[in-house]
Amino acid sequence: MTERSLIRLRITFHGFVQGVGFRWHARQAAAMTGCTGWCRNEWDGTVVMEIQGTEEQIDQTVRAIERGRFIEIDRMDIETIPVIGERGFRTE
Numbered sequence: 001m002t003e004r005s006l007i008r009l010r011i012t013f014h015g016f017v018q019g020v021g022f023r024w025h026a027r028q029a030a031a032m033t034g035c036t037g038w039c040r041n042e043w044d045g046t047v048v049m050e051i052q053g054t055e056e057q058i059d060q061t062v063r064a065i066e067r068g069r070f071i072e073i074d075r076m077d078i079e080t081i082p083v084i085g086e087r088g089f090r091t092e
Helices: 022-033 055-066
Strands: 007-016 036-041 047-053 072-081 089-091
Touching: 007 055, 022 036, 022 047, 022 055, 022 089, 047 055, 055 072
Parallel strands: 036 089
Antiparallel strands: 007 047, 007 072, 036 047
16 A cells, blocks of 8 residues: 555544444444544534545445444544554544
8 A cells, every 4th residue: 555545534423423332433443444543522522533544444444333333423524634654543
């Protein structure tokens, strides 16, 4: 994988996304697809995630999160941001 094939997105998830295992699902899905980044709960009830990988890896990760048993994503605000060097995926 070349550096150019990587993208990094900042995604804000709206809906029923806190208190439902969202961050756990995100960490597990990212590990399975090879994505890096982080996610955290915000004060307004949203979850913010920065995720880095190929477009396909990121799509697979988001689809896996959406399959979470109690997770209900109403809307995602997506912004492309610069790729950075990092390892792993963490929750905050």
